Amino acid sequence: MPEWPSTLDVTELMAGGWRPTPFRQFILKIHSRCDLACDYCYMYEMADQSWRSRPRRMPPEIVSAVAGRIAEHVRAHALPSIEVILHGGEPLLAGRQPIREAVSSIRSAVGPDTRVDVSLQTNATLLDTAYLRLFDELDVRIGVSLDGDAQMHDRNRRRPNGEGSYAAVAAALDRLSSPSFRHLFAGLLCAVDLRNDPIATYEALVGFEPPAVDFLLPHGNWSAPPPGLVPGSDATPYADWLITVFDRWYGSPRQPTRIRLFGEIMHLLLGGSSSNEQVGLSPAGMVVVETDGGIEQSDILKSAYDGAAATGLHVARDPFDAALTLPSIAARQIGALALAPQCRSCPVVRVCGGGLYAHRYRDGTGFANPSVYSPDLLRLITHIRRAVAADVSTLKGSR
Numbered sequence: 130m131p132e133w134p135s136t137l138d139v140t141e142l143m144a145g146g147w148r149p150t151p152f153r154q155f156i157l158k159i160h161s162r163c164d165l166a167c168d169y170c171y172m173y174e175m176a177d178q179s180w181r182s183r184p185r186r187m188p189p190e191i192v193s194a195v196a197g198r199i200a201e202h203v204r205a206h207a208l209p210s211i212e213v214i215l216h217g218g219e220p221l222l223a224g225r226q227p228i229r230e231a232v233s234s235i236r237s238a239v240g241p242d243t244r245v246d247v248s249l250q251t252n253a254t255l256l257d258t259a260y261l262r263l264f265d266e267l268d269v270r271i272g273v274s275l276d277g278d279a280q281m282h283d284r285n286r287r288r289p290n291g292e293g294s295y296a297a298v299a300a301a302l303d304r305l306s307s308p309s310f311r312h313l314f315a316g317l318l319c320a321v322d323l324r325n326d327p328i329a330t331y332e333a334l335v336g337f338e339p340p341a342v343d344f345l346l347p348h349g350n351w352s353a354p355p356p357g358l359v360p361g362s363d364a365t366p367y368a369d370w371l372i373t374v375f376d377r378w379y380g381s382p383r384q385p386t387r388i389r390l391f392g393e394i395m396h397l398l399l400g401g402s403s404s405n406e407q408v409g410l411s412p413a414g415m416v417v418v419e420t421d422g423g424i425e426q427s428d429i430l431k432s433a434y435d436g437a438a439a440t441g442l443h444v445a446r447d448p449f450d451a452a453l454t455l456p457s458i459a460a461r462q463i464g465a466l467a468l469a470p471q472c473r474s475c476p477v478v479r480v481c482g483g484g485l486y487a488h489r490y491r492d493g494t495g496f497a498n499p500s501v502y503s504p505d506l507l508r509l510i511t512h513i514r515r516a517v518a519a520d521v522s523t524l525k526g527s528r
Contacts (some may be wrong), residue, residue, distance in 0.1 A: 132495030134460035149453035150462050151206035154415035155199055156214045159187045159231060160223040161420045165252050166289045169320060171348045177431035183421045186223050191422040192231045194444040200238035202449040210244040221255040225263050232267045248272060248315055254294050256301035261310045270315040278333040281325040302337045316341030323357045323366055327373040341387040348432035351491035351501050360501050368508035379516055394513050397480040409482040412462035416452060418444060424452055433490040461486055469499050477510045
Protein backbone atom coordinates (compact mmCIF):
# COMPACT_ATOMS: atom_id res chain seq x y z
CA MET A 130 0.00 0.00 0.00
CA PRO A 131 1.41 3.44 -0.93
CA GLU A 132 2.54 5.53 2.03
CA TRP A 133 1.67 9.21 2.36
CA PRO A 134 2.67 11.58 0.80
CA SER A 135 3.12 9.51 -2.38
CA THR A 136 -0.67 9.77 -2.83
CA LEU A 137 -0.72 13.57 -2.51
CA ASP A 138 -2.22 15.14 -5.66
CA VAL A 139 -0.08 18.20 -6.37
CA THR A 140 -2.04 19.03 -9.54
CA GLU A 141 -5.20 19.27 -7.46
CA LEU A 142 -3.43 21.44 -4.90
CA MET A 143 -2.31 23.86 -7.59
CA ALA A 144 -5.76 23.91 -9.17
CA GLY A 145 -7.04 25.01 -5.77
CA GLY A 146 -4.62 27.93 -5.68
CA TRP A 147 -1.63 26.52 -3.80
CA ARG A 148 1.79 27.49 -5.11
CA PRO A 149 5.15 26.09 -4.03
CA THR A 150 7.59 28.18 -2.02
CA PRO A 151 11.00 28.61 -3.70
CA PHE A 152 14.03 27.15 -2.00
CA ARG A 153 16.02 29.69 -0.04
CA GLN A 154 18.31 27.34 1.85
CA PHE A 155 20.69 25.04 -0.01
CA ILE A 156 22.49 22.37 2.03
CA LEU A 157 25.54 21.05 0.21
CA LYS A 158 27.02 17.75 1.29
CA ILE A 159 30.55 18.60 0.27
CA HIS A 160 31.99 15.52 1.98
CA SER A 161 30.10 12.30 2.69
CA ARG A 162 32.35 10.78 5.35
CA CYS A 163 33.16 11.74 8.94
CA ASP A 164 36.13 11.49 11.29
CA LEU A 165 33.83 10.70 14.23
CA ALA A 166 31.62 7.68 14.87
CA CYS A 167 28.74 9.22 16.83
CA ASP A 168 26.41 6.43 17.87
CA TYR A 169 23.22 8.44 17.24
CA CYS A 170 24.15 9.72 13.78
CA TYR A 171 21.18 9.63 11.40
CA MET A 172 23.46 9.48 8.35
CA TYR A 173 25.60 6.49 9.29
CA GLU A 174 23.75 4.63 12.06
CA MET A 175 20.10 4.72 10.96
CA ALA A 176 17.90 3.42 8.15
CA ASP A 177 19.44 4.96 5.02
CA GLN A 178 22.95 3.75 4.13
CA SER A 179 23.22 5.45 0.73
CA TRP A 180 26.38 7.27 1.84
CA ARG A 181 28.31 4.05 1.18
CA SER A 182 27.83 4.38 -2.60
CA ARG A 183 28.51 8.10 -2.88
CA PRO A 184 31.82 9.82 -3.62
CA ARG A 185 33.65 11.04 -0.54
CA ARG A 186 34.06 14.59 -1.82
CA MET A 187 31.78 16.58 -4.09
CA PRO A 188 33.64 16.69 -7.44
CA PRO A 189 34.42 20.06 -9.11
CA GLU A 190 31.98 19.38 -11.96
CA ILE A 191 29.16 18.82 -9.46
CA VAL A 192 30.11 22.00 -7.57
CA SER A 193 29.92 23.89 -10.85
CA ALA A 194 26.53 22.36 -11.69
CA VAL A 195 25.19 23.19 -8.21
CA ALA A 196 26.33 26.80 -8.55
CA GLY A 197 24.58 27.09 -11.89
CA ARG A 198 21.35 25.55 -10.59
CA ILE A 199 21.31 27.81 -7.54
CA ALA A 200 21.82 30.87 -9.75
CA GLU A 201 19.06 29.64 -12.07
CA HIS A 202 16.66 29.25 -9.13
CA VAL A 203 17.56 32.66 -7.73
CA ARG A 204 16.87 34.38 -11.06
CA ALA A 205 13.65 32.45 -11.69
CA HIS A 206 12.20 33.60 -8.37
CA ALA A 207 13.96 36.97 -7.98
CA LEU A 208 15.29 35.99 -4.57
CA PRO A 209 17.00 38.86 -2.72
CA SER A 210 18.96 36.52 -0.44
CA ILE A 211 19.69 32.82 0.04
CA GLU A 212 21.55 30.68 2.54
CA VAL A 213 24.10 28.04 1.61
CA ILE A 214 25.07 25.53 4.32
CA LEU A 215 28.21 23.43 3.88
CA HIS A 216 27.52 20.07 5.46
CA GLY A 217 28.61 16.46 5.58
CA GLY A 218 29.61 13.97 6.94
CA GLU A 219 32.23 16.34 8.18
CA PRO A 220 32.62 19.21 5.69
CA LEU A 221 36.12 20.17 6.86
CA LEU A 222 37.37 16.86 5.44
CA ALA A 223 36.81 18.37 1.99
CA GLY A 224 39.88 20.59 2.43
CA ARG A 225 40.44 24.33 2.34
CA GLN A 226 40.88 24.82 -1.39
CA PRO A 227 37.75 22.84 -2.43
CA ILE A 228 35.74 24.82 0.14
CA ARG A 229 37.14 28.10 -1.18
CA GLU A 230 36.27 27.09 -4.74
CA ALA A 231 32.74 26.01 -3.81
CA VAL A 232 31.90 29.25 -1.98
CA SER A 233 33.48 31.43 -4.66
CA SER A 234 31.79 29.49 -7.48
CA ILE A 235 28.32 29.87 -5.97
CA ARG A 236 28.68 33.57 -5.19
CA SER A 237 30.10 34.25 -8.66
CA ALA A 238 27.27 32.38 -10.38
CA VAL A 239 24.55 34.04 -8.32
CA GLY A 240 25.95 37.51 -8.86
CA PRO A 241 25.93 40.72 -6.82
CA ASP A 242 22.18 41.33 -6.76
CA THR A 243 21.43 38.48 -4.33
CA ARG A 244 23.05 38.14 -0.92
CA VAL A 245 24.54 34.69 -0.37
CA ASP A 246 24.96 33.90 3.32
CA VAL A 247 27.23 30.91 3.81
CA SER A 248 27.56 28.82 6.95
CA LEU A 249 29.16 25.53 7.86
CA GLN A 250 28.14 22.89 10.42
CA THR A 251 31.11 21.02 11.84
CA ASN A 252 32.16 18.71 14.65
CA ALA A 253 35.15 21.11 14.97
CA THR A 254 37.86 18.49 15.48
CA LEU A 255 39.67 19.89 12.42
CA LEU A 256 38.82 23.55 13.00
CA ASP A 257 42.30 25.03 13.20
CA THR A 258 43.52 28.60 12.75
CA ALA A 259 44.10 28.11 9.01
CA TYR A 260 40.46 27.18 8.53
CA LEU A 261 39.31 30.11 10.67
CA ARG A 262 41.36 32.52 8.55
CA LEU A 263 39.79 31.06 5.41
CA PHE A 264 36.26 31.43 6.81
CA ASP A 265 37.04 34.98 7.90
CA GLU A 266 38.16 35.77 4.36
CA LEU A 267 35.09 34.12 2.82
CA ASP A 268 32.64 35.39 5.46
CA VAL A 269 31.47 31.90 6.40
CA ARG A 270 29.74 31.49 9.77
CA ILE A 271 30.41 28.37 11.80
CA GLY A 272 28.06 26.14 13.80
CA VAL A 273 29.62 23.55 16.09
CA SER A 274 28.16 20.34 17.49
CA LEU A 275 28.65 19.99 21.25
CA ASP A 276 26.64 17.83 23.65
CA GLY A 277 27.72 19.28 27.01
CA ASP A 278 30.81 18.78 29.15
CA ALA A 279 33.53 16.22 28.45
CA GLN A 280 31.68 13.27 29.96
CA MET A 281 28.38 14.14 28.27
CA HIS A 282 29.93 14.89 24.88
CA ASP A 283 32.22 11.87 24.77
CA ARG A 284 29.41 9.49 25.69
CA ASN A 285 28.19 9.61 22.07
CA ARG A 286 30.62 11.70 20.03
CA ARG A 287 33.70 9.53 19.80
CA ARG A 288 36.35 8.81 17.20
CA PRO A 289 36.29 5.45 15.39
CA ASN A 290 38.92 4.11 17.83
CA GLY A 291 36.66 4.96 20.79
CA GLU A 292 38.62 8.03 21.86
CA GLY A 293 36.54 11.03 22.93
CA SER A 294 36.45 14.20 20.85
CA TYR A 295 35.63 16.81 23.53
CA ALA A 296 39.19 18.06 24.09
CA ALA A 297 39.66 18.84 20.39
CA VAL A 298 36.24 20.52 20.15
CA ALA A 299 36.81 22.64 23.25
CA ALA A 300 40.17 23.79 21.90
CA ALA A 301 38.55 24.72 18.58
CA LEU A 302 35.80 26.64 20.38
CA ASP A 303 38.43 28.59 22.30
CA ARG A 304 39.99 29.59 18.97
CA LEU A 305 36.62 30.42 17.45
CA SER A 306 35.69 32.53 20.50
CA SER A 307 38.86 34.63 20.32
CA PRO A 308 38.48 38.31 19.37
CA SER A 309 39.85 37.63 15.88
CA PHE A 310 37.16 35.10 14.95
CA ARG A 311 34.28 35.59 17.37
CA HIS A 312 32.16 37.22 14.63
CA LEU A 313 32.13 33.89 12.75
CA PHE A 314 30.53 31.95 15.64
CA ALA A 315 26.96 31.02 14.64
CA GLY A 316 26.18 28.83 17.64
CA LEU A 317 26.17 25.35 19.15
CA LEU A 318 24.06 22.35 18.23
CA CYS A 319 23.29 19.91 21.06
CA ALA A 320 21.49 16.57 20.80
CA VAL A 321 19.34 16.02 23.88
CA ASP A 322 20.39 12.97 25.88
CA LEU A 323 18.10 12.09 28.78
CA ARG A 324 21.06 10.59 30.65
CA ASN A 325 22.68 14.02 30.89
CA ASP A 326 21.60 16.45 33.58
CA PRO A 327 19.75 19.29 31.78
CA ILE A 328 21.13 22.14 33.90
CA ALA A 329 24.68 20.83 33.75
CA THR A 330 24.32 20.47 29.98
CA TYR A 331 23.02 24.01 29.64
CA GLU A 332 25.80 25.45 31.80
CA ALA A 333 28.46 23.56 29.86
CA LEU A 334 27.16 24.99 26.59
CA VAL A 335 26.72 28.61 27.67
CA GLY A 336 30.16 28.47 29.24
CA PHE A 337 31.50 28.96 25.70
CA GLU A 338 29.26 32.05 25.34
CA PRO A 339 27.70 31.00 22.02
CA PRO A 340 25.33 33.48 20.39
CA ALA A 341 22.76 30.67 20.05
CA VAL A 342 22.12 27.06 21.01
CA ASP A 343 20.02 24.55 19.11
CA PHE A 344 18.66 21.72 21.24
CA LEU A 345 17.72 18.87 18.93
CA LEU A 346 15.45 15.99 19.84
CA PRO A 347 17.00 12.62 18.92
CA HIS A 348 15.78 11.46 15.55
CA GLY A 349 13.26 8.66 15.69
CA ASN A 350 9.70 7.84 14.72
CA TRP A 351 6.78 5.53 15.52
CA SER A 352 8.51 2.52 13.98
CA ALA A 353 11.96 3.28 15.42
CA PRO A 354 11.32 5.26 18.64
CA PRO A 355 13.87 7.66 20.12
CA PRO A 356 15.77 6.53 23.25
CA GLY A 357 13.67 6.57 26.40
CA LEU A 358 10.39 7.22 24.60
CA VAL A 359 7.44 4.81 24.53
CA PRO A 360 5.19 5.79 21.59
CA GLY A 361 1.62 6.38 22.69
CA SER A 362 2.59 6.83 26.34
CA ASP A 363 1.55 9.95 28.28
CA ALA A 364 5.08 10.26 29.67
CA THR A 365 6.98 13.34 28.52
CA PRO A 366 10.66 12.76 29.33
CA TYR A 367 11.97 15.12 26.66
CA ALA A 368 9.60 17.93 27.62
CA ASP A 369 10.59 17.47 31.26
CA TRP A 370 14.27 17.78 30.31
CA LEU A 371 13.73 20.84 28.11
CA ILE A 372 11.41 22.56 30.61
CA THR A 373 14.16 22.36 33.24
CA VAL A 374 16.48 24.15 30.82
CA PHE A 375 13.79 26.65 29.81
CA ASP A 376 13.07 27.66 33.41
CA ARG A 377 16.77 28.23 34.06
CA TRP A 378 17.23 30.20 30.83
CA TYR A 379 14.00 32.20 30.99
CA GLY A 380 14.49 33.04 34.66
CA SER A 381 17.99 34.41 34.14
CA PRO A 382 18.27 38.17 34.54
CA ARG A 383 20.51 38.24 31.47
CA GLN A 384 20.14 35.93 28.48
CA PRO A 385 23.19 36.41 26.22
CA THR A 386 22.58 33.10 24.47
CA ARG A 387 19.48 32.52 22.36
CA ILE A 388 17.89 29.09 22.63
CA ARG A 389 16.41 28.76 19.17
CA LEU A 390 13.69 26.22 20.01
CA PHE A 391 12.41 28.30 22.91
CA GLY A 392 12.63 31.50 20.89
CA GLU A 393 10.71 29.97 18.00
CA ILE A 394 7.93 28.76 20.31
CA MET A 395 7.67 32.15 22.02
CA HIS A 396 7.61 33.93 18.67
CA LEU A 397 4.82 31.66 17.44
CA LEU A 398 2.84 32.09 20.66
CA LEU A 399 2.96 35.85 20.10
CA GLY A 400 1.59 35.52 16.57
CA GLY A 401 4.77 35.22 14.52
CA SER A 402 5.73 32.60 11.96
CA SER A 403 8.37 29.89 12.22
CA SER A 404 11.77 30.05 10.57
CA ASN A 405 12.63 26.33 10.69
CA GLU A 406 10.94 22.93 10.56
CA GLN A 407 11.15 22.05 14.24
CA VAL A 408 7.88 23.82 15.04
CA GLY A 409 5.23 25.92 13.28
CA LEU A 410 3.49 25.62 9.93
CA SER A 411 5.72 27.70 7.65
CA PRO A 412 6.57 25.98 4.35
CA ALA A 413 9.94 24.25 4.21
CA GLY A 414 12.26 26.16 1.91
CA MET A 415 15.36 23.99 2.01
CA VAL A 416 16.86 21.41 -0.31
CA VAL A 417 19.91 19.14 -0.09
CA VAL A 418 22.50 18.28 -2.74
CA GLU A 419 24.53 15.13 -2.08
CA THR A 420 28.19 14.67 -3.08
CA ASP A 421 27.13 12.86 -6.26
CA GLY A 422 24.82 15.71 -7.31
CA GLY A 423 21.59 14.03 -6.24
CA ILE A 424 18.88 16.51 -5.22
CA GLU A 425 17.28 15.39 -1.97
CA GLN A 426 14.88 16.46 0.73
CA SER A 427 16.00 17.10 4.31
CA ASP A 428 18.72 14.59 5.13
CA ILE A 429 17.07 14.03 8.52
CA LEU A 430 14.56 11.88 6.64
CA LYS A 431 17.32 9.29 6.34
CA SER A 432 16.34 8.32 9.88
CA ALA A 433 12.95 7.05 8.63
CA TYR A 434 13.71 4.46 5.95
CA ASP A 435 16.14 3.77 3.13
CA GLY A 436 15.52 6.24 0.30
CA ALA A 437 13.18 8.51 2.29
CA ALA A 438 15.08 11.65 1.29
CA ALA A 439 15.54 10.76 -2.39
CA THR A 440 13.82 12.66 -5.20
CA GLY A 441 15.33 10.97 -8.27
CA LEU A 442 16.57 14.37 -9.47
CA HIS A 443 20.14 15.44 -10.24
CA VAL A 444 21.75 18.86 -10.65
CA ALA A 445 23.33 17.84 -13.96
CA ARG A 446 19.93 17.40 -15.62
CA ASP A 447 17.23 18.89 -13.37
CA PRO A 448 16.46 22.42 -12.13
CA PHE A 449 15.53 22.87 -8.48
CA ASP A 450 12.06 23.91 -9.65
CA ALA A 451 11.48 20.28 -10.68
CA ALA A 452 11.63 19.29 -7.01
CA LEU A 453 9.05 21.86 -5.92
CA THR A 454 6.13 19.97 -7.43
CA LEU A 455 7.03 16.54 -6.09
CA PRO A 456 4.50 15.21 -3.55
CA SER A 457 7.29 14.64 -1.03
CA ILE A 458 8.39 18.30 -1.20
CA ALA A 459 4.87 19.73 -1.42
CA ALA A 460 3.91 17.81 1.75
CA ARG A 461 6.41 19.91 3.70
CA GLN A 462 5.04 23.16 2.25
CA ILE A 463 1.26 22.87 2.63
CA GLY A 464 1.08 23.54 6.36
CA ALA A 465 -1.97 22.19 8.17
CA LEU A 466 -3.08 20.20 5.12
CA ALA A 467 -0.21 17.80 5.79
CA LEU A 468 -1.23 17.14 9.39
CA ALA A 469 -3.02 14.14 10.87
CA PRO A 470 -6.64 14.80 11.97
CA GLN A 471 -5.74 14.72 15.68
CA CYS A 472 -3.07 17.37 15.05
CA ARG A 473 -5.49 19.70 13.28
CA SER A 474 -7.78 19.73 16.32
CA CYS A 475 -4.95 20.25 18.83
CA PRO A 476 -5.06 23.56 20.77
CA VAL A 477 -1.38 24.28 20.04
CA VAL A 478 -1.37 23.21 16.38
CA ARG A 479 -0.29 26.60 15.03
CA VAL A 480 2.73 26.57 17.33
CA CYS A 481 3.62 22.88 17.21
CA GLY A 482 2.91 22.48 13.50
CA GLY A 483 2.94 18.71 13.90
CA GLY A 484 6.60 18.73 14.98
CA LEU A 485 9.55 17.84 12.80
CA TYR A 486 8.35 16.04 9.67
CA ALA A 487 10.78 13.12 10.03
CA HIS A 488 9.44 12.32 13.49
CA ARG A 489 5.94 11.59 12.11
CA TYR A 490 6.88 8.49 10.14
CA ARG A 491 5.19 5.14 10.76
CA ASP A 492 5.75 2.08 8.60
CA GLY A 493 2.60 1.53 6.53
CA THR A 494 1.12 5.03 6.76
CA GLY A 495 4.16 7.14 5.98
CA PHE A 496 4.24 10.66 7.36
CA ALA A 497 0.48 11.10 7.85
CA ASN A 498 0.81 10.87 11.64
CA PRO A 499 1.40 13.12 14.63
CA SER A 500 4.98 13.46 15.78
CA VAL A 501 6.20 10.62 17.97
CA TYR A 502 7.04 13.50 20.34
CA SER A 503 3.47 14.89 20.40
CA PRO A 504 2.92 14.64 24.19
CA ASP A 505 6.33 16.22 24.81
CA LEU A 506 5.65 19.07 22.39
CA LEU A 507 2.23 19.76 23.89
CA ARG A 508 3.65 19.88 27.42
CA LEU A 509 6.64 22.05 26.46
CA ILE A 510 4.57 24.55 24.48
CA THR A 511 1.90 24.75 27.20
CA HIS A 512 4.57 25.40 29.83
CA ILE A 513 6.21 28.16 27.80
CA ARG A 514 2.82 29.69 27.03
CA ARG A 515 2.02 29.91 30.76
CA ALA A 516 5.37 31.54 31.49
CA VAL A 517 4.98 34.12 28.71
CA ALA A 518 1.32 34.81 29.61
CA ALA A 519 2.27 35.44 33.24
CA ASP A 520 4.90 37.96 32.19
CA VAL A 521 2.52 39.71 29.79
CA SER A 522 -0.09 39.91 32.56
CA THR A 523 2.47 41.37 34.96
CA LEU A 524 3.52 43.99 32.41
CA LYS A 525 -0.09 45.00 31.79
CA GLY A 526 -0.74 45.27 35.53
CA SER A 527 2.27 47.54 36.04
CA ARG A 528 1.03 50.17 33.61
